[in-house]
Amino acid sequence: MKILIAGNGKVGSMVTRQLSNENCDLTLIDRNKQVLESCMEHYDVMGIQGNCASMDTLLDAGVKDADLLIAMTGQDEINLLCCLTAHFMNPKLHTIVRIRNPEYVNQIYSMRSDFAISMAVNPDRQAATEIYKLLRYPGFLKRDTFVRGNAEIVELRIKEHSQMAGLPLTKLNSLFKTQVLVCAVLRDGEAFIPAGHFMLEAGDRVFVTGASENLSKLLRNTGIIARRARRVLIAGASRISYYLAQNLLSGGVSVQILEKDPDRCRDMCVLLPDASIVKGDASDQQILNEEGIRNCDAFVTMTGEDETNIVMSIYGTHIGVPQVITKLGRAENVHMLDDLPIGSIVSPKELCSNTIVRYVRAMQNQEGAAVTIHMIADGQVEAIEFIVDESTLHCGEPLKEVPIKKDVLLASISRDGKTEIAGGDSRFYPGDSLVVVSAGRGAIRQLNDIFERQYS
Amino acid sequence: MNYRMLARLNGEILIMEAIFMIPAMMISAWESNWNAAASFGYSILIILVVSGILLLLSKGARRRGFYAREGMVSVGLIWIVMSALGCLPFVISGEIPHYIDAFFETVSGFTTTGASIVPNVEALSKGILYWRSFTHWVGGMGVLVFLLAIVPTSGNDRGFTLHLLRAESPGPSVGKIVPRMKQTAMILYILYLVLTVLDIFFLVIGGMPLFDSVCHAFGTAGTGGFGVKADSIAGYSPYLQNVTTVFMILFGVNFSCYYLLIMKHFKEVLLDEELRLYLGVIFGSVILITLNLRGFYKTLEETVRHVFFQVASIITTTGYATTDFDLWPSFSKAILLGLMVIGACAGSTGGGLKCARFLLLVKGLRRNIRQVLHPQKVQVVRVNHRMVDEQILANTNAYLSAYVIIIILSTLVVSLDGFSFETNFSAVLCTFNNIGPGLAQVGPTCNFSAYGIVSKLVLSLGMLAGRLEIFPILAIFSRSTWKKL
Structure with missing residues (x-):
């Protein structure tokens, strides 16, 4: 093409x-x-x-x-x-x-x-939507939805002293009384697809799939927060801030925006009558304290400079803001920032290019094609949605007997609006939607690419 | 420096070289020359062993960390290694007993120079002759380009290939003709192959024996100049000489012009300034020399045929001859010397300074002269109605400086052997520009065997430097290349 x-x-x-x-x-x-x-x-x-x-x-x-x-x-x-x-x-x-x-x-x-x-x-609007989703469902660093919202993959970071640290994956569901599947783990900048005996460690970023209610159950039972933000402080009046504030305000959340440029403050004030706009340098801790950063539920750093954003986010996490979101313009080396307490990272350019890659792939192969593709784990892992059709191999066979390639995982099977985590006894039939996770180097373009070729 | 990747590339190229030797071995076996066949067999074995060692050393090579510097050095090294091992059949078979002579001959082959140290070409066996001519063919378009055309592309090549193409292909600004490197390399080689086959076809219908046709077509395609007869092309019929003239000129044209023709961009090709300059210089030289040669040959037809052939042969840096142009008057010889320097088009298989560079130099000079007269006037250099980047002009000037310095230094070294100045200077010019025969004692009827070992090595390096456009060879000898930061 x-x-x-x-x-x-x-x-x-x-x-x-x-x-x-x-x-x-x-x-x-x-x-x-x-x-x-x-x-x-x-x-x-x-x-x-x-x-x-x-x-x-x-x-x-x-x-x-x-x-x-x-x-x-x-x-x-x-x-x-x-x-x-x-x-x-x-x-x-x-x-x-x-x-x-x-x-x-x-x-x-x-x-x-x-x-x-x-x-x-519109990268700005996309980023705003992404941040809005994160604020609506706190606790996850990132979430990607598949099959018209019926299946999702969320990203969690395992904190020190978390109950999940040191836990083998096989015990995860029984301990937290839920039904989820860990489909990828990012450790020290390297992504892989874990097997059942894999042990989680503090500092890992894990990508979990499951039905929405099971995912929230996981959050509740592991003690990761669940309170929805009511008061959001945004540092920097960029275009993204505008779109985000608009979304938040229409959802009844109170929004405060800090911006040092007086002209932009005024523009923002004209555009967003319900938000409170404060002129001041957001990198100044005094002003952050005065504007009540300690009382807000979420702190979003959105100035044009990545460095400033990172420093502000570290401060926000340090004084105990429940949810911190950092926008990064140049997110090439995100894993370098893994150990920094800067909350969720949102990269507008990555979101935008993911959308474009998805469009290109949809153009590329109409038949047996991927419905959507999301890049997760810093772009190292692809999560792809497929629809099973007549040409798909291994229909109706229990999964434990289906030869699936190394570094590829069948994460979930959705049928009639219900999503099931793929287990050894699951089967898929034509018409089902599958979510496949791949960390392999060979590209998965069609559903049949996930199966090991059999030479018989 | 990414040593492992260097080793791997070298190993891969050597495997290809071994494969290229197989047809030559088969020809030797077919004419029951078991000595030559065995020499190819041993050479292939040695080459495979060396490449095996290199490939073992290159385990875990990564394409990451392969930059312009690595591209330059690997191209330079590969060409040297390839020539050092490619000359083995000549030595082992005993047809060229001395290693340095064989090395000179092989470098002359790969760099498409065509300068020979063999006193009597007709004494060589057919397999050896074939291999000698084949080095022209593969050297003309470049071995690494060939490798790029056939190796499967990995998804993420990180510009790895562009550095190689740039280092191996001639011209001031090398780019791709289509977005994919592999396709670019394939298009180039397919055009090259088709033109070569056409050449063979036209030679064969003209009555040339098939073996001679193939060897001559290889020599013409690579703009090399090794023939199979002692008198080069002189013994063949006028038709065959004319066919060779036409194909020499065709192979001296930038290959992207052919691609544009296939894509039906006729106007761009027609208006291409480099092509116009190239053809203009050819026709201008032919007219001037023909006028200068009045009365030298019996008929006008003969004069024009010989002049056309020699002009095409020299400007495309092929180096075939139909007549001993060393006997021509000085004015004609001076024109030929000038043509040696100008050379063929960029992106062709020919050598020399290249028409594109010559055009840039002349236009840049004109601009600078005007600048002296109107210091405040803002001026840019345009080629094909496009502004030429100042960086490219600066590079071209730097290239010319390096070119002149190398010619002066090599002439100094070569002069130690005590031949006349005309001999030495033309020997340096015609090896460095990859032409082949020069004037006086290295003229079309003579050869380079009289030179000493040092001179032969210097001339060999000169040929490599000329073919690879100086910088890859200079890079190998530059200390900053090998320094760790």
Whole structure:
């Protein structure tokens, strides 16, 4: 599949990194030669220097026989123009456009066909939604939903002195009286898929799947908190802050935003009449204390600087805020931050590029294709949803007799809106939705890829 | 420095070299020359043992930590190792008894130079002749490019391959023609193969024996110049000479032009400034030399045929000859010397400074002269209506400096052997630019066997440096390459 990526900033290069592992021909377009050079040195891609909204550049990049255009420049207007131009030159082209300006978001949705957009992505809004979900269901570091919300994979960190530390996985369900499955563990920056005798250790990040009520049971019985946030303090008035505050306010949560730039304070005040906006440097602990950081239920650090966010989050955790969420703009080395007490990490560019990879995979194989793909454990593990059909092998066989590849785990089976954790006696039938977790190097593109080939 | 990856690449290339020797061995066996066949057999064995050791050493090699520096060094080393082992059949069979001579011959083959130390080519056996010509073919497009074309790509190659392509392919700014490296390399080799087969076809219908056709086509395709006859192409019919002329010119064209033609971008190819310069220089030289040679040959047809052939042979750095151009008047010889320096197009199999660089140098010079006259005027250099990056201009100038310095130094060393200046200077020029025959005592009817061991080594290194565009070879001898930080 031929893909053009216009604009190679933070999100663009993340998308490039992820798609270069797929079976795609990538051509990058950027005005900046240095950016292109560094990408070409790191990935097997071609670079075209120029303005991505001009016909000449697009022609050079081979728009005529491309299948997908991903417009990711920093400017919405250029992205839209690029998309219109490319679509004019090749009407069969799919387009993904990044739109960040909140003023455009609604009109883009209604004008989608006029602008020839197949999908519009808004990293800020996505990040806000992600943070909102985390605030709604506290206790998890991250959650990914599958099968229209019927199955989920959540991320937990095992704290020191937790009951879960030192526990073999086989005893997990009986001890906490629940029905969940640990499908991946991230320890010291390395992700793997554990077997039954695996022992959990403090400091591990574990990825657990199960039905929603069983997951909340796990939280309750392990003593991880469950109180929903009522008062949220947000540091930094970015676009994400705006979307998040909007969501929170409509859910009846009180929101306080700290921002040092007076103009942005005023803008925010105009946009969000119900939030309380405070002018002040959020990295100043005095101001945080004055604004009552000790009384709030959640502290979200969202300034433009990752370093500031990390320091503030450490302070928040230190003084005992129940839930801390950190936004990181450059989340390349997240596992380096594992030992720091900075709560959940949200990376807008990673969320955005995951969405795009999902779209690309859906385009790539229509048949037996993955319905959704989520990257978990710092992008080292893929959680993929498939629908079983007639061509699937091993239908109706008990799982303990099905040869499944190493480093691949069948996590759950959903049928008629009910989700069951896959056990040795489970079986799947055509029509079921499966969630498969893979830490292997070979890509899983179709459901049958998870089975060991049998030579008989 | 990623030593393990270096070892692995070297090992893989050697395995390929061993495979390449098998046809030569079969030819020797077919003509019942058991001595030659056995020499190939032993060589293959030695090469496989060396590559086995290298591959064992490279256990656990990782592509991570493979940067431009590693790309340069591995290409330089691979070419040296490949030549050092590729000359074994010549030595073992005793057809070229001295190792240094055989090394010179093999380097001359792989770098598509075509400079020979063999006094009588016709005395060599067929298998050896085939191997000699085949080194041209594989050296022309590059062995690593071949490796890139056939090895399965791993999903995440982290730019590993681009460094190799850049280090091995000629031209001021090497890029891919399609997004995938493997496909780029395959397209290049398929074009190369198709053109070679066409050449063989046209030679065979012209009545050349199949074996001669294959060897000559290899020599033409790689713009090398090893033939199977002592008088090069002179003994063949005018038709065969003309076919060779046309194909030499074709192989001197940037291969991405052919890809663009297949993709039906005719206008871009037609307006390509480098191609126009290349063809312009060819036709201009032909006219000038023809005028200069009035009365030298009997008919105009003969004159034009010989001149066209020699001009094409020199500018594409092939080095075949149909006539002894050393007997031509000085003006014609001077033009030929100039053509040696200019060379073929970037991205072709030819050597020399490359037309693209020449174009950049001339345009850059023109810009600088104008700059002196109008200091405040803002000017950029354009090629094909696109601005050329200042960095590329600076690199081109640096390349020219390195080029000139190497020529001066090698001429100094080679002069120790006591030949005339014309001989020494043209010997350095025609090895460094990968042409083959020079003037005077290294002219088309003579060879390099008279030079001493030191000169042969210097000229061999010069050929490698010329083929790999200087920097990979310089990188091996640079101390900062091997320093740990």
